[in-house]
Amino acid sequence: MCKLVAIDLDGTLLTDQLEITPNTITAIQQVIESGVVVTLATGRMFPSAKKFADQLKLDVPLITYQGAVIKDAEEKKVWFDRPVSEAISKRLIELAHEHQVHIQVYQDDIVYSAVDNEEIQGYAREGDVSYTVIDDLNSLSEKGFTKVLFIGEPMNLDRFQITLQQEFGASAHIAKSKPHYLEVTNPEANKGTALLYLAEQLGIERSEIIGIGDNHNDFELIMTAGLGVVMGNGVEALKSVADYITKTNNDEGVLHALEQFVLNPVTNDN
Structure with missing residues (x-):
């Protein structure tokens, strides 16, 4: 039943x-x-x-x-x-910058981006939600993030996912939710x-x-x-x-x- x-x-x-x-x-x-x-x-x-x-x-x-x-x-x-830890949150921001991948982070039911670009705008339209642009995402990381989302070309994200999995292993949950969305959360x-x-x-x-x-x-x-x-x-x-x-x-x-x-x-x- x-x-x-x-x-x-x-x-x-x-x-x-x-x-x-x-x-x-x-x-x-x-x-x-x-x-x-x-x-x-x-x-x-x-x-x-x-x-x-x-x-x-x-x-x-x-x-x-x-x-x-x-x-x-x-x-x-x-x-x-179960939020992402402060240390991993900060490292994800660094990796996004190093690999030039769009990153947006979630905290207290607000989605933040460091830039107002096509990726965050398209996401907001699709999800019917608002977003907040903040210059320094690191300033939010002390509390940890509910979730981190990377948006990009599917093949680029596939390669980036391998990079993340090699670095974090079992200390983070990493999965694609759409071909152009790669999401990172707490392992639990x-x-x-x-x-x-x-x-x-x-x-x-x-x-x-x-x-x-x-x-x-x-x-x-x-x-x-x-x-x-x-x-x-x-x-x-x-x-x-x-x-x-x-x-x-x-x-x-x-x-x-x-x-x-x-x-x-x-x-x-x-």
Whole structure:
């Protein structure tokens, strides 16, 4: 029996137009009415995720910033908070400068950039969030960052990811959320760790969880959930570990999965 569904946003719940289809909204409401907890598990910052949570009328803790922060949709309680350390935060800023890669950092639900360029502007439009330009990102690093995001050409970021992994190893969680987005969080901050923490707080077993995602940063989500569902548009590396591959994000893949495993499970021969 499913008691908790954790759904990624971009490339999963959202269409390529960054919308949730009306039929999917209706299905999620039906799942909630059946007594199942539905939450979001996204790399997006909390203010961006909250807008979709409000649209879905979710009043549960949301997994945001790749799992670095779990916070009530109503912002009354922070359940989980794992920032990047001060030392690693400072080193990431240095590496961005050395390799000439755009960097933006997150702290207290604000995204900061040292420059007002196309990368941060495009990110703000896509996420429907505001941003703050500050000359010296190092001045914020003492507190540590919720998340660090690098934006660039996919192949350049692939090479840069290898550089980061060689330097930090297990002391940081490094994953792509999109071909042009490379994200760094605390090693305890990933969607799988956050999902298990939330489930434990709610008294839900791992076997009672469905996780739905599409990209590399959803690996822990898919592997942690009792049933890992990957979108038809998902990356091949994630599909290879999926328990079930649903339809694409533009073909209401989340709706299909919810019908298959929660709303009408008797129709599923598996």
